[in-house]
Amino acid sequence: QQQVKQSPQSLIVQKGGISIINCAYENTAFDYFPWYQQFPGKGPALLIAIRPDVSEKKEGRFTISFNKSAKQFSLHIMDSQPGDSATYFCAARGNTGNQFYFGTGTSLTVIP
C-alpha cells in the first residue's frame, strides 16, 4: 500500500513556466513533509520541507502548499529552468518512528 501518492508521473514545462507536483496521504500521524530532488546517478537531495501547522512555505523559486484537511501537499516551482530537470519525490514521516515514506516520483523536463 502506497502511503504517499504522487502525481503526475512525468511533467514537461516550458522555461519560465510553473511546475506543479501534487502528493496526497492518508496517515494523520505524519508530521513532516519534505521534497527531494534527484538527478540521474545521484542520491536524492532535500529541497524544501514543511510541517502541517503551516499552510505554505517558500524558499526562492520553490514553494510548498499544504492542505491539512484534504491531506494533500504540493510543490510549485516558479520560473522553471532547464537546470530544474530532475525527478522530484515527496515524502512524509510520522510523529513517532524514523521511517520516511516516499512517493513514486515525478520526472520533470523543462524545455528551453
Add this chain to the structure above:
Amino acid sequence: ETGVTQSPTHLIKTRGQQVTLRCSSQSGHNTVSWYQQALGQGPQFIFQYYREEENGRGNFPPRFSGLQFPNYSSELNVNALELDDSALYLCASSLARSSGNTGELFFGEGSRLTVL
C-alpha cells in the same frame, strides 16, 4: 563538512550470492538509514541504525541485515540474493530526532546492485 559516501558505486552479483555495501555518514551525524530504490520508484525504507542498534525496520526480510560502527559508519548485508534485489541502495545519515531537529535525511549517491 564531509558528505555521505557509499561504496562500491556499482556491483554485479549472481542469484544466491551475498553482498555487503558500505556507508560513511556525514560528519556530526549519529544515525544511518538504508533505503532501496528500484528503477522508476521512490526509495523504500529498509532500516535505521542509532547507537549501533537497529532503530526501526521496514518491510524487508531478515536476509537484509546491517551494522553500525562506533564511528557511525554502517554496512548493509544482503544474503541469498534474488533477482528482485537489483536496485539502487541508498544510505542516508541524519541526527537523531529531537525537539531541536527534524531528523532530515542526507543521502549518499548510492550503490547500484545488479543481480543476474
